Amino acid sequence: MLLEATGVEKTFRGRRGGKPVRAVVDATLQVRPGDFVAIVGESGSGKSTLARLLLGLLPATNGTVAFDGVPLGQMGTAQRRAFRRSVQAVLQDPAGSLNPRKKVATLIGEVAALHDVARGRDAVRDKVLEVLELVGLTPAEQFLDRFPHELSGGQRQRVLLARAIVLDPRIIVADEAVSALDASVKAGVLALMDDLRRRLGVGYVFITHDLPVVKKVAEHVYVMKSGEIVEEGTKDTIFGNPEHPYTRALLAAAPTLTTSSAEPTTT
Ligand SMILES: Nc1ncnc2c1ncn2[C@@H]1O[C@H](COP(=O)(O)OP(=O)(O)O)[C@@H](O)[C@H]1O
Ligand SMILES: [Mg+2]
Structure with missing residues (x-):
């Protein structure tokens, strides 16, 4: 298994002496190479906490997260470094995730240089151009000197996707990565992610509060409620024959994705 959580729990100590918060309760999930796995649930259901556990950014209170069969807690330095590179995060709030003082060329290039995927100025520039093309920011040269604003x-x-794929990751954990975008732009970015999956073989753990959004792209869906995975299944089961009332309620929420405009665009 590429990425696997087994019985993972995270309990936060209560804020200001309050009761402890069981943010993630006994979560078990699997991601195979090239999978598009969705985790859905309303705000506060524990999705971002689970994402941080999967990324190794937060230690689990119980249970294990393993990459390529090796539990995160048992990795040596080299394995840890490989994990850091192979499992990339694309988080919500792109404005906050990109340093406003840096140009696109630097934002992507410094990551490539840091992880040694390209050496020397020309090689780094070529690499940056290559990934800009891959994410549909073309002509790529015109984006090099732009600032995020x-x-x-x-x-x-x-x-953000380009900065992740420049490291040739095997999995991207995307937490509400398209949630702030307008419907048609959202559809375009989702179509791009699916395209990258087919072209590069990268898998996704795609986290959203908006279940209808993943109808086109998700293969396997995990539904979270109050820290627990209350239902899981293939896309067809979750969308066609959901068992849990909570899943049905999430489905009844107004669809926010128009299927007609799912062409990749660079808007
Ligand atoms: N660092 C923290 N300390 C205490 N409680 C937290 C912390 N992070 C998240 N929580 C709590 O854990 C629960 C799940 O939060 P989160 O994982 O952010 O949910 P979601 O991403 O689904 O909205 C919430 O009740 C939240 O208040
Ligand atoms: Mg969240």
Whole structure:
């Protein structure tokens, strides 16, 4: 298994002496290479906490997260480094995730240089151009010198994707990555992610409060409520024959994605 959580729990100590918060309760999930796995649930259901556990950014109170069969807690330095590179995060709030003082070329190039995927100025520049093309920011040269505020929301999200894929990851954990975008832009970014999956073989753990959004792209869906995975299944089961009333309620929420405009665009 590429990425696997087994009985993972996270309990936060209560804020200001309040009761402890069981943010994630006994979560078990699997991600195979090239999977598009969705985790859905309303705000506060524990999705972001589970994302941080999967990324190794937060230690679990109980249970294990393993990458390529090796539990995160048992990794040596080299394995840890490989994990850091292979499992990338694309988080919500692209404005906050991109340093406003840095140009696109630097934002992507410094990550490539840091992880040694390209050496020397020309090689780094070529690499940056290559990934900008891959995320549909073309002509790529025209984006190199732009600052984040000179980009649209959808373009910023594409830069974040480019910065992740420059490391040739095997999984991208995307937490509400398209939630702030308008419907048609959202559809474009989702179509791009699916396209990258087919072209590069990268898998996704796609986290959203908005279940209808993943109808086109998700293969396997986990539904979270109050820290627990209350239902899981293939896309067809979750959308066609959901068992849990909570899943049905999430489905009844107004669809926010128009299927007609799912062409990749660079808006
Ligand atoms: N660092 C923290 N300390 C205490 N409680 C937290 C912390 N992070 C999240 N929580 C609580 O854990 C629960 C799940 O939060 P979160 O994982 O952010 O949910 P979601 O992403 O689904 O909205 C919430 O009740 C939240 O208040
Ligand atoms: Mg969240």
